[in-house]
Structure formats: C-alpha cells, structure tokens
Amino acid sequence: MAALTLADVLLAQRTLRAYLQPTPLHNYPALDAVVGAPTWIKHENYQPIGAFKVRGGIHFMAHLPADQRARGVVTASTGNHGQSIAYAGRLFGVAAHIVVPEGANPLKVEAMRSLGATVHFHGADFEACKRHGRTLEAEQGLRFISSGDEPLLIAGVATHTLELLAQQPNIELIIVPVGGGSGAAGAALVAKAINPAVRVVAVGAEGAPAGYLSWRDHAARSAPIQTFAAGLATGEAFLMPQAILWEKLDDFVLVSDDAMRHAMRLYLEKVKTLAEPAGAASLAAALAFPELVKGRRTALILSGGNASLEELGAVL
Numbered sequence: 001m002a003a004l005t006l007a008d009v010l011l012a013q014r015t016l017r018a019y020l021q022p023t024p025l026h027n028y029p030a031l032d033a034v035v036g037a038p039t040w041i042k043h044e045n046y047q048p049i050g051a052f053k054v055r056g057g058i059h060f061m062a063h064l065p066a067d068q069r070a071r072g073v074v075t076a077s078t079g080n081h082g083q084s085i086a087y088a089g090r091l092f093g094v095a096a097h098i099v100v101p102e103g104a105n106p107l108k109v110e111a112m113r114s115l116g117a118t119v120h121f122h123g124a125d126f127e128a129c130k131r132h133g134r135t136l137e138a139e140q141g142l143r144f145i146s147s148g149d150e151p152l153l154i155a156g157v158a159t160h161t162l163e164l165l166a167q168q169p170n171i172e173l174i175i176v177p178v179g180g181g182s183g184a185a186g187a188a189l190v191a192k193a194i195n196p197a198v199r200v201v202a203v204g205a206e207g208a209p210a211g212y213l214s215w216r217d218h219a220a221r222s223a224p225i226q227t228f229a230a231g232l233a234t235g236e237a238f239l240m241p242q243a244i245l246w247e248k249l250d251d252f253v254l255v256s257d258d259a260m261r262h263a264m265r266l267y268l269e270k271v272k273t274l275a276e277p278a279g280a281a282s283l284a285a286a287l288a289f290p291e292l293v294k295g296r297r298t299a300l301i302l303s304g305g306n307a308s309l310e311e312l313g314a315v316l
Contacts, residue, residue: 158186
C-alpha cells in the first residue's frame with residue numbers, strides 16, 4: 001500500500017465526525033509546576049471506551065467491505081484495541097472475536113463482552129494471542145485485524161493529533177505512548193505534515209522494549225514482556241507504524257513501571273482524572289526526562305483511563 005499521508009487522516013476525521021466528539025485538551029497549572037513546563041493533556045481517556053483506540057476501530061469498520069462484515073472479524077488485544085473493535089463491531093453490526101491473554105484486565109474484558117464481542121482467553125501474552133487470532137481466522141473465515149499493521153487504524157487514531165494542533169496550534173512538543181505504535185506513528189505523521197518544527201517523542205516501557213529497539217535499529221526486533229502496563233506490553237514490533245516512526249519520530253524513551261505508577265498518582269491528585277499505566281506513560285516521560293520538555297509548550301497524550309481496581313490499589 002502507498003504510504004499514509006495527511007490526506008488519509010483528514011478523510012478519517014471526516015468519517016469519525018459522525019460518531020465521535022473531539023476530546024478535550026486542557027492545561028493544569030498544578031501539573032505545570034511539577035513538569036516544569038506549560039503542559040496540555042489530550043484526554044483520550046474521555047472516549048466512549050476510555051481510550052484513543054476507538055478512533056481506529058470505527059474508521060476501520062466503516063470501510064470494511066460488506067462480505068467481510070458478514071463473516072465477522074477477529075483480533076488480539078490486551079484490552080483497549082479489543083474494546084475499540086468490539087465497540088465498532090456493535091456500531092456496524094459486525095460479529096467481533098477478541099483474543100486476550102490469560103489474566104487480562106477484567107475491567108477491559110467485561111467491557112468487551114458488554115459491547116457484544118466474544119472473548120477468547122489464550123496464552124500468557126499478546127504474542128500468543130496474535131498467533132491464536134490467526135488460527136481462528138483460518139478456521140472460521142474471519143477477518144484478522146492487526147492492532148498495528150492496518151493503515152485504516154493508523155489514519156483513524158492519528159486524528160487525535162489533528163484535533164490537538166487545531167485546539168492548541170503553538171504546541172512545540174508531543175509525547176505519546178507506544179505499544180503497537182499506531183498512536184505514535186499517527187502523531188508523528190500529522191505533526192510533521194502540519195508543522196515540521198513540532199517535536200514528537202514516543203515513550204515505551206522499560207519492561208517491553210521491542211518497539212524502542214526496532215526504532216533504534218531500523219529493523220524488526222523482539223524482546224521479553226516484563227511490565228504491568230498492558231497497553232505497552234508488545235513483544236514484537238509492528239513494521240507499518242515503525243516505518244513511519246523511522247522517518248518522522250524525533251526521539252524514543254523508555255520509562256519504568258514505578259515512573260508510570262507515580263504519573264498515575266499525579267493525574268489523580270493534580271488533574272482529578274484517571275489514567276491507566278500506558279496512558280500515564282507520557283507524563284512519566286516528561287518527569288523522567290526534563291530536558292525533553294524544558295522551555296517547550298508540551299502536549300501529553302493521555303491515551304487511556306482503563307485502570308483495574310488491582311492496578312489502582314497498587315498505585316495508591
């Protein structure tokens with residue numbers, strides 16, 4: 001497929017306008033004092049499923065051919081991507097099968113089921129889920145949806161940065177979490193097309209560095225998964241978003257689980273909002289790498305707020 005462009009994201013924005021409202025972008029002086037720079041939070045945790053992924057799910061399903069809609073879809077997910085496909089499947093009348101790891105976040109599993117999806121538990125991690133999803137595709141004739149290597153998903157989630165720069169055009173730095181990489185790829189694609197001077201920095205988990213290693217080496221890399229941040233727990237890189245990141249991303253940093261826990265607490269205390277571990281990663285990066293934000297008007301993508309009670313208990 002030809003490379004994604006800003007035009008693809010503008011088309012996605014037009015599609016999504018019928019289904020989603022823009023999410024807020026707010027500045028919190030109490031948080032500015034902690035970060036050390038004027039900081040705006042893009043509240044993707046206010047989406048209908050509590051995460052930015054719904055943008056990609058709706059855009060993908062809106063363009064799925066009728067014969068594939070009739071057969072149904074299957075995907076692998078640690079939670080938020082699965083919720084987005086379940087939500088979009090319900091919206092467009094498409095049967096959705098979601099493969100999740102054993103021990104997946106019960107809040108997210110319940111949400112997927114409440115949206116009408118069939119949830120399959122398989123394996124210990126996301127990579128095992130992907131393999132089982134491909135098996136179900138072959139056995140049942142379903143359409144497998146990669147959570148990273150789908151251009152319609154990337155174009156859909158990239159609309160968060162279109163909104164962000166329309167809401168605050170003088171942003172100088174955007175920090176965005178990376179699991180599969182669709183959100184960061186979309187952010188870099190849009191920001192560089194609108195204003196090449198905007199710096200875009202990706203943040204991953206120290207305990208799941210496959211995305212970082214792939215970006216650093218400009219080649220596919222895998223790595224063990226040892227993080228509590230399910231939204232960042234990817235053991236093998238997706239090459240479609242990575243190709244965009246190789247070309248357009250300014251920097252990629254890693255943060256610890258403890259740093260994400262601290263950022264979750266700060267969101268509760270200073271912003272009065274709920275962030276899941278992955279959603280808090282951008283704030284964790286701003287605090288762990290002050291040289292990134294110093295002197296820059298900064299936007300943090302709060303990618304999701306689907307924290308389980310167990311995660312909250314550990315954080316508090």
